Amino acid sequence: MEKGLVEQISRIMGDWLPKEASIAVAIENSYVYFKAGELDLRIQEGDPVPAGSVAEMTFKKKGKVERLVENSPLGFPYYGIGYPVEYAGQAAALVVMLPPNHILAKKPQLRFLTGKLEENWRPVPLERVTHIESSQKKTWFYSEEEAYSTIYTLKELRHQLPDYFLPVHRSFIVNINYIEGIARDVSSNYVLTMKDGSLLPVSQNYAGSIRELLGF
Structure with a gap:
């Protein structure tokens, strides 16, 4: 050429x-x-x-x-x-x-997620989403004790969510407003207790950034 x-x-x-x-x-x-x-x-x-x-x-x-x-x-x-x-x-x-x-490179931030619950699709404001999970090749988000499937991948969502959502593991993104507590497990890794009772692991790759962002 x-x-x-x-x-x-x-x-x-x-x-x-x-x-x-x-x-x-x-x-x-x-x-x-x-x-x-x-x-x-x-x-x-x-x-x-x-x-x-x-x-x-x-x-x-x-x-x-x-x-x-x-x-x-x-x-x-x-x-x-x-x-x-x-x-x-x-x-x-x-x-x-x-x-x-x-x-x-940054796409506009999302204001809500549309999820599928049984056979119905429902838009859910992000303020009501407690955490997002990648499991069994699907992405799920949780709100009011309900689990919704979404067409987005965790990688796609990571760059379109407001800054009160934090990646804590390759399989989890959490809304910091729904963190009830942070503790260590028997292997000295951090575990998040969410307000809905969910226990979510924090991987070593994210532990340092989470301590810095949350100030502890």
Whole structure:
């Protein structure tokens, strides 16, 4: 691919993209261009397009892809926007990559969750949600002693919930307004007692951040 042409496109895109953005172009199964922004994923010309990357998703979908990649095969989490393009008759993907905490990567906060209870769907304000759980390949949230299933994954919700929701485990997000108490179990790990009586574990990965956020 003619590098001069790509660099021209990159400069034009730079007029509306933030300086933190990185830009990559892939044709078929390899990258042919990369311009690093604040987030340098160290992509080199000729590198293969890894499975699970936004570039690969764009090729498969043959349409625009926009998503947060937390377990990035490129080594760092990033928010990617992929556009299907064509060059010299070949399918190509133009990918814009941003730091995961960038304002453009953040989706609007949710104000309620719509959950399924038996055969009915019901919108529930977030203030009434005590905690959210990932179990058996489904996501559940709890309110007024009822358990609702939702179409969201825990990863998706983590970035769209208000700041009074805290991840405490890879399978749990809690509403701090419903924490009754915090104690240690026999293995010295923290356990949350919720106001509805639920006991939720705190994993080692989150213990430090929870102590800092809650101030104990």
